[in-house]
Amino acid sequence: MEKKKFLFIITKSHENPDVVAGAMQLAVNMKAFDIELDFFLMDSGALLAKKGFAETLVWQKKNEFSPLHSLIKTLAEDFGVRFYICASCVKHYELDKAELIPNATTKPGSFLAEMLLDRQSLTF
Numbered sequence: 136m137e138k139k140k141f142l143f144i145i146t147k148s149h150e151n152p153d154v155v156a157g158a159m160q161l162a163v164n165m166k167a168f169d170i171e172l173d174f175f176l177m178d179s180g181a182l183l184a185k186k187g188f189a190e191t192l193v194w195q196k197k198n199e200f201s202p203l204h205s206l207i208k209t210l211a212e213d214f215g216v217r218f219y220i221c222a223s224c225v226k227h228y229e230l231d232k233a234e235l236i237p238n239a240t241t242k243p244g245s246f247l248a249e250m251l252l253d254r255q256s257l258t259f
Contacts, residue, residue, distance in 0.1 A: 141165065141172040142250050144258040145180035152192040155183070156200035158259040163206060166214040174210075175247050177221035180259075181228050183207065184220045184239040211237045219246065 147155055182188050189204035210216040219242040225231050
């Protein structure tokens with residue numbers, strides 16, 4: 136049986152960190168089963184690619200999820216998950232001037248469209 140592939144599309148960050156933390160917790164749980172998955176960060180979700188940004192999101196209301204910065208570290212460094220940043224969002228959020236998290240790369244919307252051809256997507 137062919138392994139399923141998933142793409143997590145994250146469109147939020149500071150305005151709803153609990154939703155993002157829930158998505159990343161789900162991704163960590165999926166990686167424990169060796170599921171192939173990547174993230175595409177767009178809109179304010181692109182800010183999550185900025186090194187140190189997730190540490191500023193300390194107002195998570197729900198305590199059932201690990202802190203965002205810990206989840207991102209686990210996904211990027213321990214599991215090697217790739218974080219693609221929407222190219223249209225880079226200048227808007229000044230990510231072209233920022234240090235990025237490990238495994239973060241800028242990609243255009245056409246790359247997202249191509250990935251969606253062979254992956255199941257989850258949008259948060």
